[in-house]
Amino acid sequence: xxxxxxxxxxxxxxxxxxxxxxxxxxxxxxxxxxxxxxxxxxxxxxxxxxxxxxxxxxxxxxxxxxxxxxxxxxxxxxxxxxxxxxxxxxxxxxxxxxxxxxxxxxxxxxxxxxxxxxxxxxxxxxxxxxxxxxxxxxxxxxxxxxxxxxxxxxxxxxxxxxxxxxxxxxxxxxxxxxxxxxxxxxxxxxxxxxxxxxxxxxxxxxxxxxxxxxxxxxxxxxxxxxxxxxxxxxxxxxxxxxxxxxxxxxxxxxxxxxxxxxxxxxxxxxxxxxxxxxxxxxxxxxxxxxxxxxxxxxxxxxxxxxxxxxxxxxxxxxxxxxxxxxxxxxxxxxxxxxxxxxxxx
Amino acid sequence: xxxxxxxxxxxxxxxxxxxxxxxxxxxxxxxxxxxxxxxxxxxxxxxxxxxxxxxxxxxxxxxxxxxxxxxxxxxxxxxxxxxxxxxxxxxxxxxxxxxxxxxxxxxxxxxxxxxxxxxxxxxxxxxxxxxxxxxxxxxxxxxxxxxxxxxxxxxxxxxxxxxxxxxxxxxxxxxxxxxxxxxxxxxxxxxxxxxxxxxxxxxxxxxxxxxxxxxxxxxxxxxxxxxxxxxxxxxxxxxxxxxxxxxxxxxxxxxxxxxxxxxxxxxxxxxxxxxxxxxxxxxxxxxxxxxxxxxxxxxxxxxxxxxxxxxxxxxxxxxxxxxxxxxxxxxxxxxxxxxxxxxxx
DNA sequence: ATTTTATTGAGGTGCGCACCTCAATGCAAG
DNA sequence: CTTGCATTGAGGTGCGCACCTCAATAAAAT
Numbered sequence: 001x002x003x004x005x006x007x008x009x010x011x012x013x014x015x016x017x018x019x020x021x022x023x024x025x026x027x028x029x030x031x032x033x034x035x036x037x038x039x040x041x042x043x044x045x046x047x048x049x050x051x052x053x054x055x056x057x058x059x060x061x062x063x064x065x066x067x068x069x070x071x072x073x074x075x076x077x078x079x080x081x082x083x084x085x086x087x088x089x090x091x092x093x094x095x096x097x098x099x100x101x102x103x104x105x106x107x108x109x110x111x112x113x114x115x116x117x118x119x120x121x122x123x124x125x126x127x128x129x130x131x132x133x134x135x136x137x138x139x140x141x142x143x144x145x146x147x148x149x150x151x152x153x154x155x156x157x158x159x160x161x162x163x164x165x166x167x168x169x170x171x172x173x174x175x176x177x178x179x180x181x182x183x184x185x186x187x188x189x190x191x192x193x194x195x196x197x198x199x200x201x202x203x204x205x206x207x208x209x210x211x212x213x214x215x216x217x218x219x220x221x222x223x224x225x226x227x228x229x230x231x232x233x234x235x236x237x238x239x240x241x242x243x244x245x246x247x248x249x250x251x252x253x254x255x256x257x258x259x260x261x262x263x264x265x266x267x268x269x270x271x272x273x274x275x276x277x278x279x280x281x282x283x284x285x286x287x288x289x290x291x292x293x294x295x296x297x298x299x300x301x302x303x304x305x306x307x308x309x310x311x312x313x314x315x316x317x318x319x320x321x322x323x324x325x326x327x328x329x330x331x332x333x334x335x336x337x338x339x340x341x342x343x344x345x
Numbered sequence: 346x347x348x349x350x351x352x353x354x355x356x357x358x359x360x361x362x363x364x365x366x367x368x369x370x371x372x373x374x375x376x377x378x379x380x381x382x383x384x385x386x387x388x389x390x391x392x393x394x395x396x397x398x399x400x401x402x403x404x405x406x407x408x409x410x411x412x413x414x415x416x417x418x419x420x421x422x423x424x425x426x427x428x429x430x431x432x433x434x435x436x437x438x439x440x441x442x443x444x445x446x447x448x449x450x451x452x453x454x455x456x457x458x459x460x461x462x463x464x465x466x467x468x469x470x471x472x473x474x475x476x477x478x479x480x481x482x483x484x485x486x487x488x489x490x491x492x493x494x495x496x497x498x499x500x501x502x503x504x505x506x507x508x509x510x511x512x513x514x515x516x517x518x519x520x521x522x523x524x525x526x527x528x529x530x531x532x533x534x535x536x537x538x539x540x541x542x543x544x545x546x547x548x549x550x551x552x553x554x555x556x557x558x559x560x561x562x563x564x565x566x567x568x569x570x571x572x573x574x575x576x577x578x579x580x581x582x583x584x585x586x587x588x589x590x591x592x593x594x595x596x597x598x599x600x601x602x603x604x605x606x607x608x609x610x611x612x613x614x615x616x617x618x619x620x621x622x623x624x625x626x627x628x629x630x631x632x633x634x635x636x637x638x639x640x641x642x643x644x645x646x647x648x649x650x651x652x653x654x655x656x657x658x659x660x661x662x663x664x665x666x667x668x669x670x671x672x673x674x675x676x677x678x679x680x681x682x683x684x685x686x687x688x689x690x
Numbered sequence: 691a692t693t694t695t696a697t698t699g700a701g702g703t704g705c706g707c708a709c710c711t712c713a714a715t716g717c718a719a720g
Numbered sequence: 721c722t723t724g725c726a727t728t729g730a731g732g733t734g735c736g737c738a739c740c741t742c743a744a745t746a747a748a749a750t
Contacts (some may be wrong), residue, residue: 004706015729020708028727047436051399052706055735088669091392095346156675173683181641182526212683296526304671326431328647331676332684338518338557339644339677349736360699365738373697397736400705
């Protein structure tokens with residue numbers, strides 16, 4: 001039989017009340033009693049029954065994903081996964097929600113975060129662009145005893161918050177390696193397209209991409225980043241111009257998660273040219289293009305995994321529990337037509 | 346407040362005892378009462394509190410991984426992950442163990458499985474080569490009310506069992522695509538090495554690999570599969586001979602999880618030749634070789650994910666629960682040096 | 691009409707723990 | 721010695737459910 005708290009009290013030679021005080025960090029415990037209980041825990045291998053703990057605490061956990069407002073398909077996917085998790089966790093007294101707020105003004109974001117406290121929420125997963133205001137707001141959130149996860153975004157990593165997402169330098173490097181090796185042996189240029197190069201993750205991906213191309217594929221030359229500013233017209237214009245001026249373009253790397261506008265422009269303009277195309281994230285659009293062989297490879301981070309990981313982390317932190325680090329590493333996935341494991345509309 | 350069983354009884358206009366009968370499939374419930382309770386469940390959105398259920402049932406779950414005896418590094422990794430899961434699940438009244446048995450004789454395996462029943466175990470994850478005897482034994486296990494997971498092995502899929510693992514045809518196809526595109530433009534041959542081609546998964550990988558090479562890379566020719574029979578000497582011999590007879594070999598594809606012997610032989614024999622190397626599974630050996638650029642790409646299935654998925658499935662089946670299908674799909678991962686996320690000693 | 695059988699309700703117990711109160715003990719400072 | 725404070729123990733309650741017993745009632749069979 002598994003030892004219970006009662007067994008533990010017996011083994012430690014103290015009362016149940018003292019065991020309770022030690023287990024739940026309550027005051028008024030002598031060092032000696034503390035030692036006795038902890039020794040006994042080791043000795044008899046006591047582990048709290050999480051079901052009993054959950055039942056007795058009868059606490060409802062509340063977690064929120066704070067996401068940008070956007071028409072991004074990857075974001076829709078993400079929200080879908082949050083909804084999925086919400087339904088799955090409803091049974092476990094865990095409320096999960098996703099809210100979308102404009103991220104353009106850091107002060108606004110910071111103000112939003114400043115209204116959150118321990119009474120309303122146990123944890124927040126924030127996907128917001130890097131800015132000192134937001135960073136400060138997150139630090140203060142942690143100080144108010146709200147668990148914070150920096151979620152899939154190019155924030156500078158905080159000490160006291162967790163991070164869920166991929167290493168964007170490595171992701172860029174992976175894209176570079178795939179592009180370089182897929183292109184073949186001829187020399188030429190690579191067009192790099194981004195929504196904006198202001199974001200930290202864009203910069204890191206670009207740096208990773210360049211580092212590999214420069215080191216391992218000297219015959220290839222990366223063009224300066226084209227920034228679409230999420231403007232279709234602009235995207236078409238600058239991409240057409242670039243392709244005209246660089247007839248020896250062999251590949252396109254779109255490093256933003258939203259690739260529809262740039263790639264549509266590329267396909268319209270490429271003519272008979274054979275271009276190797278590498279983009280980021282699996283979306284309905286990119287999935288279809290991969291199946292049609294208009295995209296050669298996707299570098300992706302699984303949104304479902306990311307959402308579940310963030311929730312596991314916030315839950316573990318709220319319970320002062322350790323967690324299995326290996327499970328929480330978000331993989332940099334390489335998706336080809338062959339390993340897409342397509343499953344229906 | 347979340348509705349409890351008491352609220353449910355009230356809403357349904359029946360007693361707690363009847364609610365209990367319906368919720369736990371006990372006998373002596375009229376159709377009318379059954380309907381009343383289920384209607385009320387929908388109406389008030391009743392969901393059982395899993396913590397309370399677990400506590401009241403006070404049941405210990407027992408799951409076992411039945412694995413082959415072997416010196417395979419991937420297998421060691423797998424066992425490590427089982428141990429990890431065992432420690433993590435100890436708190437949740439779940440006993441997890443891994444046993445290794447010889448798989449050479451199907452009758453022996455079948456006999457081993459026939460000794461398992463519902464009293465000793467709630468679920469078994471079996472990694473065994475395809476054979477009618479084993480398949481029958483698994484079917485009978487299911488009939489004895491033991492949850493069965495066909496685990497990472499080339500079994501014919503059973504109706505009433507779950508499968509955890511990748512689609513090996515797709516894995517072979519992925520390897521083929523990577524090899525084909527990594528090689529470049531010159532024509533030549535690809536050497537394919539396996540431990541044995543008797544196993545279903547080897548056959549499927551080979552078929553997938555060939556299908557891609559033949560369809561998309563007509564300039565490349567796949568050589569007949571070399572079988573090492575897990576014999577180092579033999580591996581060296583046949584690989585040397587093949588490389589000598591085929592000076593235009595451009596790539597090597599090792600489709601078994603154990604690649605040490607074949608690849609060591611290849612590296613000793615390749616001389617100044619540039620060979621593209623694709624293998625399966627992340628192991629200490631393959632990881633190092635990938636970092637050293639002696640392997641170009643690995644096709645892998647995450648053993649930690651596989652173990653956790655098998656456990657989640659067995660647990661859900663034991664509780665007659667649904668599970669999130671999307672989480673249980675094992676991905677065909679493509680690992681390059683760049684996205685390996687090395688974190689070793 | 692009587693026996694049998696199916697269905698229902700009332701009520702109790704226990705799972706392992708968190709959280710609370712109150713009294714009792716010890717020890718140190720005054 | 722007395723007061724004050726820190727520490728400890730005893731004991732109770734409740735979390736939401738599973739599982740059990742026993743009696744009461746309704747419906748079906750004889």
